[in-house]
Amino acid sequence: MILLRAAVVILIILMAVPQVNPARMSELINKNSALLTTALSRTSLLGDFSRPLKRGWVAGGTLDLLYIAALLTALSIAATGAGWCMSLGEKRLKKLGAKIVTIASASGILALLLMIPVYISFISSGYVNRLDPMFPPGFFVFIGAFLICFVLGLINYIKLPRPAENEGYEMKPKYKLFLMILPFVILCFAFAYLPLWGWRYALFDYKPGRELTWDRFVGLKWFTFLFQNPATRADIARVLRNTLVMSGLGLAFSWLPMAFAIFLAEIRSSKVSRVVQTCTTIPNFISWVLVYSFAFALFSTEGFVNSLLINMGIIKEGVNYLMSGEHIWLKMWAWGTWKGLGWSAIIYIAGISGIDIQLYEAATIDGAGRFKRMWYITVPGLLPTFFVLLLLSVAGILSNGMEQYFVFKNSANKQTIEVLDLYVYILGLGSGGSGNIPLATAVGMMKSLISITLLFAANWASKLIRGESIV
């Protein structure tokens, strides 16, 4: 049974591997799409066949047959998956599961055989060099995998004892619950763990559209290239400086939200403090594109600041403040503060409301003034929260995100605005398909590793200082 389950799992994984796509009967089919992709979307299978179809090199029916065969194969694999789930059940369900795997494997083989006529018609069409037919190695891989599943399924089906007549299809609750959560685990795997597999690109000489083959394996070339090539070395130094300065500004002013909350608490009128709180949180909920559109409205040549200054007769000509490269770090910090200050203060406002009011009363009776109460009661009460957030932002010192800097970037401020995240994007994807994907992956990889190390360090520091972990 375990062998059967393992075989089915391997079969399902194979479905997502582009190199063994059995439906790739021609070089025209994208070499980076796996069986799963081709079965789900017809265009990904037949996208490049529009010319051969128009010229009549290949009949439409042939391609339909190929697509249907791919779809049926995928469906058979899905059915073996269903059988796998059932095999977790009690006797009767288990037997049914083995049966379904057996039948589904057989139908998978039949579906694969449907692809052979497609190949033959490609070869005999008279346009062999146009269609570039090939017999994919994945075909045999899948035939083999199906055969193994078929045989194992059959053996299990015969070996399993015949269930009693009155026995229903039952499964233990622990497996039932597991199967319910399984789809989400798979999603999580596909979007959080599978990208790690993409790190291999950093070790290859890869260009978009090409295949990863072992003769393009370059080892750590990109990592050494990064530090040996003077141009990239200068880039990295510049980008790191920008990143660290901007993160450093954020760290240096990380007490601002706390101060904001403390002084807001001094406002007696609850109506005023309510309005202040509401209005200062709104900016947190608009995107950076919209923040940029505000910047455009206020600071561009025809913007608010310029027209105000011109109307007052202070300047004659409008200046486009967005196109200047001066004080970019400070400006970026200011926009970040504008957007986030009110929002970050909420956590401290909640913290203040959690401080025992008797402490303040006692302090007042003892003669403590307003500032003394703030300094000796409120601040110590908020410090634990402050330290946790500070440690987390130290851990995130390399990750300022790219959105803000991306929208504000232009030719004038390029030198000082590019942070690490933005640099990775521009290096890999930003130049219209001619980016250096391996190099960008290498940079991103190092960033990820440093970030996770910093996070562990922050956690360790927190344990050391406060005896509590933060993650």
Added chain:
Amino acid sequence: MSIALKEEKKPRLYRVKKRGFKRTPGDIVFNILNYTFFISFTLICIFPFYYLFINTISDNELVRTGQINFIPRGIHFNNYLMLSNVNDLGTSALVSVARTVIGTAFMVFASAFVGYLVTKKEMWGRKFVYRFMIVTMYFNAGLIPWYLNMSMLGLTNTFWAYVIPGIVAPFNIILVKTYIESIPAELEESAFIDGAGHFTIFRKIIWPLSKPILATIAVFGAVGHWNNFVDSMILMSNKPQLYTLQYRLYIYLQTSNNLAELMRGGKISEAALNAALNARTVKLTVAMITILPIILVYPFMSRYFEKGIMIGAIKG
């Protein structure tokens, strides 16, 4: 990370001084300074919204010459009416709305269901499954591997690329799980004794009872979906009809003048043309309609926003 659920209460700020206390001159100076600071920061926060709005409804000629700074003049709504001439805008708005609604619905359902399932102690491999999902909050492979992964999975240039990756949201799962754990276990047990299955218990008991937390994560999820433009930019390179409104706006802000020309190219009457549309007003108008949903829902949602951060507060 320990998450503390605070019982629902309004932030109660300490007020020590009651009637009968005398205010010293120092107090008065402090109050004046304090009020001045907060009122000016509040104005700075909302003025851009206001400025954008008055510039889209005022007379375009006055806007162009920089006459509209504080008070709207020559009010008209032609700018908004003319947006219908920009073809791409309608589809983009539709895509944005669709991804926000569908993406949020999927995410909320998944968070609720997974949050419920991971509270079930009898699940096979529960601890592993839970950690497997939660750990993903703390690392990511980086932008390029993420993009390559999406294209490997065949999600580039499809609408589902907006929805599927966001379905499993670890942080929201933690929130829902914590909340469900605070629901009395007896409710579930009695339903179980009455013969209800996991799906029934989820639907009839867990879902209705955890509505407050679900509303909170829904609001956050929706804002995130509405505001995201990077995925549009990176994943939809061959499918401009799938661009979101935010990315459209970004493109418009980057192009210099051709948008106004685009609108003039439409079937607009001479009189309307004379209303002198200029590129700047158009950009501002598009920005305005992109902000509008956020501003419209904000008053109703702000309590959820605040609850969200209270619940998610990392307790020191």
